[in-house]
Amino acid sequence: MDEDIIPKQKLTINNKTALKELYKEIKLDVPWIETQAVTSEDPIQIKDANNDMERELAFYKQALQSAITARSLFQSLSVPFSRPSDYFAEMVKSDELMSRVRQRLLDEDAQIKASEQARKQRESKKFGKKRKGIEDTAIDDDFEIALEEAAREDRPVKRQKIGKSAKRSKKDAKFGFGGKKRYAKSNTAQSTADISDFNPRAMKGGWGEKKKPKNYRFGKTRRQTMKNRKRG
Known part of the structure; x- marks a missing residue:
């Protein structure tokens, strides 16, 4: 900053006496109803002027x-x-x-x-659906219990069987019971060497020879060949 330049300072003079004299000169001596101006006698006192909430509250009071x-x-x-009850002011909006x-x-x-x-x-x-479902379930359960009890009462008492039945005894005699079931019909060395059931008469025609029936019908081609031979 240059030392030769003198900074300007704004002087504020609060001359209350002069201000009051000027106020008396310009003051109009008219009834209050003409101005309807009200000045508060109590000055506003705020601890922190930067506090918006406190400042606005003081203005409101x-x-x-x-x-x-x-x-x-x-x-x-x-x-x-006060505005009369039948007073209608013109609205800004239609x-x-x-x-x-x-x-x-x-x-x-x-x-x-x-x-x-x-x-x-x-x-x-x-x-309602949930409650109805619960009630229906309870009714169904009671109904099923009642049916089971009625069926149990009407059911005839079975006699206890002593020993095996005839049907069971017959099946046991035919198929056996208990013991090993697998490979029950497999051949053994003894059954293979046993030829007591062999019937030589059944093999009278010879090995591999087929015996034709009396009313044997040849195929179509052979029948046609035989017809042609007879005609020739």
Whole structure:
């Protein structure tokens, strides 16, 4: 910074005496009803001016106190200040637009109510089905138990059999019982050497020779050949 340049300083002079004298000169001596200006007597005192919440709350309290003071002044002067019940001010928005807005709000409200009612109906149906299923299951169980008890009472008492039945004894004699079942019919050296069941008469025609029946019918080709020979 250059040392030769002298910085400018703004001097603030709060001359209260001079300000009050000027205020008296410009002040208009008129009734309060002409200005309707209310000045709060209590100054605003805020610990932290940067605290927005505290500052706005102080402004609100000051405005509320001024409104109460103005109300008292109006009542003392017998001047009406409340809006009559039959007073209709001209709206910025048209009645047609406001009716559309109102209808839209009503439609949204009706849609929300319908959705809520549908949800309640679905829940009640689910609960009803679940309850009905439980009741049906209980009824079915009771019915099945009653049927089993009735069948048990009507069922004849079986006699205890002593020994084996004739059918069981016959099957045991034919197929045997117990013991080894696998390879029961396999040949052994003794059964292979046994030729007592061999019948030589059955082999009278010789090995490999087939005996033709009396009414043997030849094939078609051979029958045609035999016919041609007879004609020739």
